Amino acid sequence: MRIGELSEITGVSIPTIRAYERDGLIGPAMRTSGKFREFSEQQRNRLDFIKRLRNLGFDLDQVKVLLMLADARPAEKQDVIANQIIAAIELRKLDLNKLERRLSAALSGELSFKGIDDAFCCTP
Amino acid sequence: MRIGELSEITGVSIPTIRAYERDGLIGPAMRTSGKFREFSEQQRNRLDFIKRLRNLGFDLDQVKVLLMLADARPAEKQDVIANQIIAAIELRKLDLNKLERRLSAALSGELSFKGIDDAFCCTP
């Protein structure tokens, strides 16, 4: 598939896809007899994966670590890194839950959202 | 408290705090007889709030919306925006859960993490 279709399907912009290819995140794309990039299904999956990680707030260096994990055979002692990432995910989930509860409460009128003071600190 | 202490406590860098003050996100800080900023406890809480939202991947425009929500009286029909944010939070939680399950499985050896193909698409 060409870059436009890939962009459409994945929701990743065309310049971003080109940058990811240039920086080796999704591997080199084939080229047509002209100069058009041709992407494989595997590259599409890789791009989906990267997009979701970016959406979760991981920067490109963290994404690269996760891609290495994905590419590596299991039990190559990158477990430590994976565990750190899981810990980061746990923290992020806690914050998401707190914020969500707070917003829901504000919407239902149970609590004024006013006074940010304990938006994250008090209710578990 | 001065900017250094505030930075230490909140984990937000000094240049970032100055930028937030300049852009009106945490309100104007008092100044000492010299030119040193003096921050209130309320500003510290506001900064905590902003930091957590940024950590969750919200950009500064979205943060401003949430701050407006926090400052507004309830039932001022910003409910729609809040609901959109809650929906975004739900999506983000789903992705976090999927990624976490995938990482845990890879670590326990139940699944090879290799083959990103279904990292997000298959297991609920």
Next chain:
DNA sequence: TTGCTCCTCACGTCACGTGAGGTGGC
């Protein structure tokens, strides 16, 4: 040939980070 997609630079932008050179305050 027309219309569309694609190409490669190059410069802009958002949210900061990083010095440069200077001053407050215990």
Next chain:
DNA sequence: TTGCTCCTCACGTCACGTGAGGTGGC
């Protein structure tokens, strides 16, 4: 006075976005 923190520019950086000018391909 020393040592520390703070000040205001100004420029750098990361992860892209946005044209400028040109070409492939059905």
